Amino acid sequence: MLLITRLLRAHRQPERGSALIAVLGVMILGIILTTLIATSVVSAYGFSSSTRAGVQSHAAADAGVAAARAGLYTPGNCSAQPTPGVYTATGTLAYSAAVSFDAGSGWQAGCPTSSASRVRIVSTGSPQAPGISGNTSGNARKVEAVFNWLVPGITPSGTSIDLYSGGQVEANSGFDLSESSGLVVQNGNLICNKNNSVFNGNLTVGGASPNGNLTFGGTCTVNGNVKVQNTADLGSGRIVGNLSAGAVLPNPPGSKVSGTYTQSGSVPTVPPWVDVTYKPSDWVDATGAAFQVKVAPADVPCSFTTGNLGGTQPGKPVIINMLGCVGGPSANNNTTVSLTSDVVIFANQFNFSGTNKLAFTSSSTAVHRLWFITPDNVADHQPTCNYAPAATDPTHQDDFVAKNDLTASDVISTDNAVQAMLYTPCALVSKNNLTWNGQIYAGTFSTVINNPIYTFDQVGIAGYDLNTGAALPTLTSPQPGSLISNRDLGGS
Numbered sequence: 442m443l444l445i446t447r448l449l450r451a452h453r454q455p456e457r458g459s460a461l462i463a464v465l466g467v468m469i470l471g472i473i474l475t476t477l478i479a480t481s482v483v484s485a486y487g488f489s490s491s492t493r494a495g496v497q498s499h500a501a502a503d504a505g506v507a508a509a510r511a512g513l514y515t516p517g518n519c520s521a522q523p524t525p526g527v528y529t530a531t532g533t534l535a536y537s538a539a540v541s542f543d544a545g546s547g548w549q550a551g552c553p554t555s556s557a558s559r560v561r562i563v564s565t566g567s568p569q570a571p572g573i574s575g576n577t578s579g580n581a582r583k584v585e586a587v588f589n590w591l592v593p594g595i596t597p598s599g600t601s602i603d604l605y606s607g608g609q610v611e612a613n614s615g616f617d618l619s620e621s622s623g624l625v626v627q628n629g630n631l632i633c634n635k636n637n638s639v640f641n642g643n644l645t646v647g648g649a650s651p652n653g654n655l656t657f658g659g660t661c662t663v664n665g666n667v668k669v670q671n672t673a674d675l676g677s678g679r680i681v682g683n684l685s686a687g688a689v690l691p692n693p694p695g696s697k698v699s700g701t702y703t704q705s706g707s708v709p710t711v712p713p714w715v716d717v718t719y720k721p722s723d724w725v726d727a728t729g730a731a732f733q734v735k736v737a738p739a740d741v742p743c744s745f746t747t748g749n750l751g752g753t754q755p756g757k758p759v760i761i762n763m764l765g766c767v768g769g770p771s772a773n774n775n776t777t778v779s780l781t782s783d784v785v786i787f788a789n790q791f792n793f794s795g796t797n798k799l800a801f802t803s804s805s806t807a808v809h810r811l812w813f814i815t816p817d818n819v820a821d822h823q824p825t826c827n828y829a830p831a832a833t834d835p836t837h838q839d840d841f842v843a844k845n846d847l848t849a850s851d852v853i854s855t856d857n858a859v860q861a862m863l864y865t866p867c868a869l870v871s872k873n874n875l876t877w878n879g880q881i882y883a884g885t886f887s888t889v890i891n892n893p894i895y896t897f898d899q900v901g902i903a904g905y906d907l908n909t910g911a912a913l914p915t916l917t918s919p920q921p922g923s924l925i926s927n928r929d930l931g932g933s
Contacts, residue, residue: 493568498582499929501566505536506586509562513540516918519552526551528564538564542590553590553919555727560590560921563930583930589922593729593915595810599907600625601642601897603882605714605824607652608869611635611659611890618642621897623665625711629886630654633661633678642897643682646670647709655686666700668709713910714824714884715902716817717864719787721760722915723904729917732785736762737770745772749804751781756807758783764816767831769839772796779804780859785812785903789827790839790867793847800848801859808858810879810900811849813841817866817884822910824866824884840868840885848876850896862900882907 509528512518519526519540528538541561542553553560565583601621607629610616616639618624623643624631631646636659643665646655653670657678667673669686675697676690684698687706694702724732733752737743743766752759759782763770769790772778774797781804791813793799803809815838819825831837841863849861861877863869866884875893879900906913 497568498566498580499584501534501536501568502538502564502582502584503566504534505530505538505564505566506562506584508536509538509540509564510586510588510921513553513560514918514920533569535567535569536564538562555592555919557590557592559587559925561585561587581932583932584928585930586927587925589925590919591916591922592727592919593725593917594727595724595901595903596906596913597899597901598905599712599880599882599899599901601880602895603627603714603880603907604629604631604869604887605882605884606886607631607646607648608883608887608889609634610638610888610893612637613892614638614889615894616640616642617896618665619897621899627711627714628652630656632656632658634658636660638662640665643667644669645709645711647711653687670706670708712908713822714817715882715905715907715910716820716822716825716866717814717902717905718818719762719764719814719816720904724758724760724785725903725915725917726758726783730757732783733757733759734762735759737766743767743770745770745776745778745799747775747777749779749781750784751804751809756782758785760785760787763788768792772799774798776800777802780809780811781805783810785814787814787816789815789837791815791841791865792839794842794844796843796847797845799843799846801861802848803858806858808860811859811861812900812902813861813863813865814902815841815865815867826865826867826885828867838867840870841865841883842870843872843875845873846876847871847874850876850878850894860898860900862902864902 505528512528522528526540530536540552541548541550542557543559544554544556548561563583563585565581567581600623601618602624605627607626609632612635616624618640619642621642623645624640626646628648629652638659638661640663644663644667647653647670650671655669655673657674657676659677661678663680663682666682667680667684672688673684673686674690675694679697681699683700685703685705689702721732721734735741741761743763761784764787766788769788769792772793777800779802801811817825827836827838829837849859861879864882868885869881869883869887869889871889871893873891875889878896879898901907904913904915
């Protein structure tokens with residue numbers, strides 16, 4: 442019996458060793474699985490922390506752009522930063538936002554100058570909780586925002602000549618329309634009569650029939666492209682460029698069109714007429730200071746005389762209100778008006794039909810701007826000239842009339858530079874030798890004959906964008922404008 446018991450025990454001992462091996466195997470497998478799970482958890486937490494850090498960094502970078510943009514609205518705020526042109530913050534939203542500007546020669550670091558046209562903010566943000574376990578890709582984010590940079594003063598805009606209701610030019614007329622949209626007729630006909638008139642630039646003639654026609658009655662030449670809504674009668678004229686018209690005479694135009702002729706009666710796309718009123722608050726200089734206002738005849742006479750004309754303070758711009766001058770301002774023969782500053786003249790008409798040789802020049806080598814404005818008091822985006830009889834209507838308006846040798850020009854014709862803007866809902870009537878540098882906007886059918894010389898210089902009108910017809914806010918300090926671009930530059 443004892444022998445049998447010992448044999449049974451001996452037989453069971455190998456089974457005990459097998460069980461131990463199995464237990465050890467299960468333990469090792471558990472350790473491996475636990476390690477894998479722990480590694481996965483740590484990795485996931487690190488990735489999660491990096492993602493969170495990236496979100497926080499991006500939010501901080503955006504906050505830097507917002508802070509810098511807000512600061513640029515306050516004069517002197519940008520240069521007053523501890524490092525001029527750099528906005529910084531620590532704490533929950535930590536960022537460093539650097540300002541640069543473009544004044545026409547590329548990006549320059551620092552606060553924008555008066556000649557800047559764009560401003561750029563590059564902001565680097567840092568997270569409140571950085572990524573861990575080597576996951577540092579979200580620990581910095583960089584964003585860039587580019588804005589237009591707006592400065593007070595008159596924004597140059599608009600084409601060279603806008604004859605809303607059409608016009609007629611004659612005899613040795615020279616129009617340099619280059620670097621602009623050219624001569625534009627919104628709703629009328631353009632007639633070029635007699636000989637040797639030259640348009641260096643584009644022509645656009647629009648309007649439903651019987652308007653929208655171009656007629657060359659003489660040897661007129663257009664060194665540019667022409668768009669005509671209805672009929673282009675080329676007569677003995679020539680277009681050195683392309684022609685688009687509803688119809689053409691002769692047909693085909695042959696050598697009268699050097700470029701391509703396209704038959705198309707589509708309505709040309711042109712800006713609407715802008716109704717300019719007498720609103721002195723629109724007129725501020727480049728510092729945001731308001732133009733001085735003088736009223737005739739109390740402050741100045743209702744006539745132009747040889748001598749200086751300008752603001753009371755040398756170089757400071759002035760508005761001269763001549764709306765109360767019956768018949769508009771007058772001038773004697775051989776009058777030279779020397780501008781000591783920018784000058785804006787409002788009058789219900791400018792009648793120089795009895796004046797020979799009236800010149801507007803600068804009193805120095807400085808370029809001065811000059812505006813002749815007859816207000817359009819009906820807000821309908823169409824020219825409205827009040828031709829009601831002067832005897833019954835004190836607000837009677839009439840044309841801008843120049844008899845002989847009226848000059849408002851620049852260094853091309855004189856050593857004293859002037860850039861002039863004529864705006865009238867009435868007509869421009871020029872009879873002989875008009876010399877003009879700047880822009881002309883006339884609402885009623887106009888005539889410019891006998892040796893006019895015109896060169897384009899963009900002047901604009903306060904309170905309006907002549908390119909779009911939109912009203913503009915009056916700025917009193919430089920500030921960011923509309924957003925041009927906004928992009929994520931990634932990490933640092």
